[in-house]
Amino acid sequence: MAKYRRKPIPVYLTYGTAPYIDWGENQPALETFQAGRSFTIGDFDISSFTIPHDATDPVGYTLSAQGIKIAVATDLGYVTDSLRVHMRASDLVILESNHDLEMLRIGPYPWSVKQRVMGRRGHLSNEVAAGFIENDLDSRVSTLILGHISEHNNHPELVRHSAMKALHGRTLFTRLVVAEPGVQSEVFEY
Secondary structure: OOOOOOOOOOEEEEOOOHHHOOOHHHOOOEEEEOOOOEEEEOOEEEEEEEOOOOOOOOEEEEEEEOOEEEEEEOOOOOOOHHHHHHHOOOOEEEEEOOEOHHHHHHOOOOHHHHHHHHOOOOOOEHHHHHHHHHHOOOOOOOEEEEEOOOOOOOOHHHHHHHHHHHHOOOOOOOEEEEOOOOOOOOOOOO
16 A cells, blocks of 8 residues: 655745755755745635845745634835835734843944844834834724843843834734743633
């Protein structure tokens, strides 16, 4: 009797990113797509959108299934109009809150790295993430997860304080979760 062999689960990445990944001898099955395109994997409808970062062809994602929408945006230098549009009508949002500007300024990184992190193709500061929360976070968002927090240039309590201040005064019923570096988060079920 022939042994059942499962088809390998592919890694999905953009056409622009694919040539720059050196997998060595362990290259997985790959599925490439054009940045900004939508596709389906199983029950999930996935939309990609271009983000500003100093990588080759980086994207954020929204995943939708059974009336639930999740948006993921990390590694971006600023909040784009496209990001605002794609984040709309999400139930759960994962957003970067990478660094505290003052900690970054006085922190251990060389000046060139600090400039890169603070640049328009770098990472979101607590201040910029809070601005998005205060002005653009959709009222449908029931859970906001702030992550990709720098271990050297930020602290989870600074992230929490900045985000809570931004949420204060808004009539949102949004649960705030700060995803701490090196700590497994809870499982979110919808």
